Amino acid sequence: MNAPTPNQAFSAARQREVAAALDRILPDGSVLFNEEDTRPYECDGLTAYRQLPMVVALPQTEEQVIAILKACRELQVPIVPRGAGTGLSGGAMPIADGVVLSTARFNRILKLDPYARTAVVQPGVRNLAISEAASAHGLYYAPDPSSQIACSIGGNVAENSGGVHCLKYGLTVHNVLKVRMVTTEGEVVELGGESLDAPGLDLLAVFIGSEGMLGVVTEVTVKLVPKPQLARVIMASFDDVAKGGDAVANVIAAGIIPAGLEMMDKTSSRMVEPFVNAGYDTDAEAILLCESDGTPEEVEDEIGRMAEVLRASGATAIAVSENEAERLKFWSGRKNAFPAAGRISPDYYCMDGTIPRKQLGLVLNSIADMEQRFGLRCANVFHAGDGNLHPLILFDANQPGEFERAEAFGAAILELCVEVGGTITGEHGVGIEKINSMCVQFAPEEREAFFAVKRAFDPAFLLNPDKAIPSLHRCAEYGKMHVQRGLVKFPDLPRF
Numbered sequence: 001m002n003a004p005t006p007n008q009a010f011s012a013a014r015q016r017e018v019a020a021a022l023d024r025i026l027p028d029g030s031v032l033f034n035e036e037d038t039r040p041y042e043c044d045g046l047t048a049y050r051q052l053p054m055v056v057a058l059p060q061t062e063e064q065v066i067a068i069l070k071a072c073r074e075l076q077v078p079i080v081p082r083g084a085g086t087g088l089s090g091g092a093m094p095i096a097d098g099v100v101l102s103t104a105r106f107n108r109i110l111k112l113d114p115y116a117r118t119a120v121v122q123p124g125v126r127n128l129a130i131s132e133a134a135s136a137h138g139l140y141y142a143p144d145p146s147s148q149i150a151c152s153i154g155g156n157v158a159e160n161s162g163g164v165h166c167l168k169y170g171l172t173v174h175n176v177l178k179v180r181m182v183t184t185e186g187e188v189v190e191l192g193g194e195s196l197d198a199p200g201l202d203l204l205a206v207f208i209g210s211e212g213m214l215g216v217v218t219e220v221t222v223k224l225v226p227k228p229q230l231a232r233v234i235m236a237s238f239d240d241v242a243k244g245g246d247a248v249a250n251v252i253a254a255g256i257i258p259a260g261l262e263m264m265d266k267t268s269s270r271m272v273e274p275f276v277n278a279g280y281d282t283d284a285e286a287i288l289l290c291e292s293d294g295t296p297e298e299v300e301d302e303i304g305r306m307a308e309v310l311r312a313s314g315a316t317a318i319a320v321s322e323n324e325a326e327r328l329k330f331w332s333g334r335k336n337a338f339p340a341a342g343r344i345s346p347d348y349y350c351m352d353g354t355i356p357r358k359q360l361g362l363v364l365n366s367i368a369d370m371e372q373r374f375g376l377r378c379a380n381v382f383h384a385g386d387g388n389l390h391p392l393i394l395f396d397a398n399q400p401g402e403f404e405r406a407e408a409f410g411a412a413i414l415e416l417c418v419e420v421g422g423t424i425t426g427e428h429g430v431g432i433e434k435i436n437s438m439c440v441q442f443a444p445e446e447r448e449a450f451f452a453v454k455r456a457f458d459p460a461f462l463l464n465p466d467k468a469i470p471s472l473h474r475c476a477e478y479g480k481m482h483v484q485r486g487l488v489k490f491p492d493l494p495r496f
Contacts, residue, residue, distance in 0.1 A: 010054040010097040018055050018077055018099065025059075025067040032056040041100045044085045044092040045147075046433055048349070048403060053080075053094035060105035062182065062218045069216065070186040072099055078462050079184070081212035083123065083155025086147040088350050089431030091158065091211045091467060101216060103154050109133050110219070117224040118177065118194065123154025123217040127161075130222060139224040142169035145427070146335050154217045160209030162427040164260045164334060165291075167385035171427065173208040175223045181207065181215035184458045194221060206453060211429050212464040214457035228293035231259060232303055233330050236310040237284035237317040241265055241368075241380075244286035245360030247313035248384040251290065252357060254309050256302060260291040261385030262334050265364070268381040268392070269333070275340040278333035279326075281317055286364075288315075288384065289330060337381040338392070345377070345394035349406040352434075353414050355387045355422035366416055367391060374409040376402070388426035389417070415440055430468040438468075439475035447475075 019033045032038050033055050042050040054077075059065050072079050078098035085092055094100050106122035109130065113119070114137035119130055127148040131140035144163035145151055151161065157179060162171045169175070178192040192204035207214055238244040244263055251261065264272070264287050269280040281287055288310065292302040307318055321327035333340075341348040355363055364380060371378050379392040393409050395402040414424045414437040424430070424437040438447070450469045454461070470478070 014097065015054050018072075018075060021071045021075060022055060022057050022068060022099070025071060026057060026064055030058040030060075032058070038100075041082065041085070041094060041102070044082075044087040044090060044431075046088050046090040046093070046431065048397075049090050049093055049432055051094045051096055053100040054097055056100045056102060058102050058105055062180075062188070065101070065182050065216055065218055066186045066188070068099075068101060069182055069184050073184050073186070073460060073462060076460070076462070078465050079216075080464050081154075081158070081216045083152040083158065084126070084147075084150055085155075086145075086151040087155060087159055087429065087431065088352065089159075089425070089429045089433040091429050091431035091464070092155075093432060095465060103152070103217065106154070106218065112137070112224075114139060114224075116194070117226075118221055119224055120219060120221050121153055122219060123157070124152050127151050127153060127156060130224075134224050135227075137224075138227050140227055141175065141222055142166075142225050143172050143175055146338060153220050153222065157208050157217055157220060158210065158212050159429040160427060162383065162386075162388065164262055164331065164383065166383065166427075167261055168257050168259045168293075169225065173205055176204070176208060176220060177223055178221035179204060179207055179217055180219035181217050183215050184460055184462050188218075189215065192221070209429070211431065211468050213454055213468060214463065216463075228259075228295075230296050230299045231291060231293035231324075231327060232299055233260070233289055233291040233321045233327050234303060234306055234310065235279075235281070235319045235321075235330055236288045236290065236307075236315040237281040238286045238288070238314060239284065239316050240314070241286045241364045242361030243314040244288055245357075245362075245364055245384070247288060247310055247315065248360055249357040250313045251306060251309050252385065254305065256306055256309070258290050258302070258306065258385060259293040260289065260331075261383075262289045263287070263360075263380070263382055263384035264289075264334065264337070265380040267377060267379040268337055271344045271379060272333040272337055272340040272381075275343055276329075276332045276336050278329050278331075279319070280333055284316065289334060291327075291331075334381065337379070341379065341392050341394065346396045346398065347394070347403075347406075348379075349393040349395065349403075349410055350428075351389065351391045351393065351410045351413050352425050352428035353389050353417035353422060354426035355389065355417050355420050357384070357387045359420040359422070360384065360387065363389070363416060363420060367413060370409060370412055374405050374412075376405055376409055378409070383426070386426070387422065389413070411437060432467055435468065435470045436474065436478045438470045439478045444472060444475075447472075
């Protein structure tokens with residue numbers, strides 16, 4: 001047994017006690033407690049925040065999950081459920097003196113029914129693996145996060161993940177029919193059903209997006225959709241980001257729902273183009289990627305209508321993919337925007353907020369003003385069709401004070417999202433990253449309603465505690481921090 005290191009918040013005796021209890025449940029090699037084994041679990045995709053876990057449990061059957069949860073409840077040990085660890089809000093960061101329960105070994109596709117167009121999968125199955133398995137039947141799973149090659153369906157359920165095609169096909173909540181999960185008391189509960197609706201309260205929608213705070217997923221039934229006969233994408237250039245933002249609203253206002261509608265500013269396209277050679281117009285202040293899918297006749301008509309709207313909205317250039325290879329090339333830049341950021345900056349902080357489409361131009365220009373205010377660059381690449389922003393704040397963690405400025409920059413963007421009628425997250429979740437921003441968006445009564453739901457599922461408050469829902473004390477402290485020049489930034493919001 002290793003001696004605790006300075007960033008461990010647990011005693012060696014407590015660690016031995018918990019590890020021994022879990023060892024009686026799991027096979028050899030399934031309980032990790034040495035630092036070199038637990039270090040990979042200290043954070044998720046939000047690497048700025050880290051906590052070494054006391055113990056990591058790697059079950060591979062539902063019976064083992066039940067036994068782990070019962071043992072942890074008896075020992076009063078907090079549990080953090082973890083999927084592939086690709087989340088970007090710190091939702092899977094360990095809790096001090098707690099157990100990380102990884103579902104990575106739940107990686108089997110249990111059933112694929114091409115007639116019902118459903119798949120029953122374990123939570124550790126990769127998002128893309130579902131589509132790969134369904135491909136032989138001309139089907140696929142629609143939600144496609146940028147991390148789909150690695151992210152797991154259990155994590156997608158926890159965060160209600162989306163992707164570039166969520167505008168037309170919906171988020172995880174629109175593509176999951178049933179979830180089988182285990183409560184902290186070790187009770188197995190099935191939410192939803194295999195039909196379009198299920199009797200009783202719609203607890204499935206409550207559970208999806210709950211960030212591992214209500215139960216541990218052991219099985220998911222997803223909807224599959226037919227592959228479209230054809231898909232083509234328009235790349236439209238704009239000499240002003242506000243024009244690009246207005247064009248997004250105009251496309252939707254014209255009654256067109258594209259399969260995907262994404263936007264990248266000049267900083268984003270210039271950082272991505274050398275990385276993937278997607279053919280982006282790097283002189284444009286903004287580019288839109290607008291995809292149409294369906295029958296060849298439907299696609300031809302919709303591409304023509306979208307091109308007409310884009311030209312009327314001020315597009316300076318329009319290119320349309322001529323074949324599947326070119327379509328995938330256009331999308332490759334958008335899909336690789338995050339890794340491409342490493343070409344121009346040592347570190348980046350990826351934000352996630354959602355705003356009304358009509359406010360895109362205003363918010364993008366405001367973010368440009370914030371770059372001067374905080375002295376940091378920001379690349380904007382996002383799901384424009386549903387107003388889901390993903391600003392990439394570029395900074396160097398080796399420079400004193402830069403990360404703190406990046407955090408403040410991100411908080412200012414989220415407050416602006418709320419100010420214009422939006423929300424602080426679209427698909428990344430709250431986790432620990434946005435917990436203070438929840439104080440800006442929700443009143444005490446609303447947060448108490450959230451806690452009431454939490455108590456109904458997890459009365460012991462052992463599942464992912466201190467995440468997503470801020471306490472009254474936290475909001476009181478955050479409120480004190482946000483009185484600037486003697487003025488409250490949002491005087492119409494409740495103060496604590």
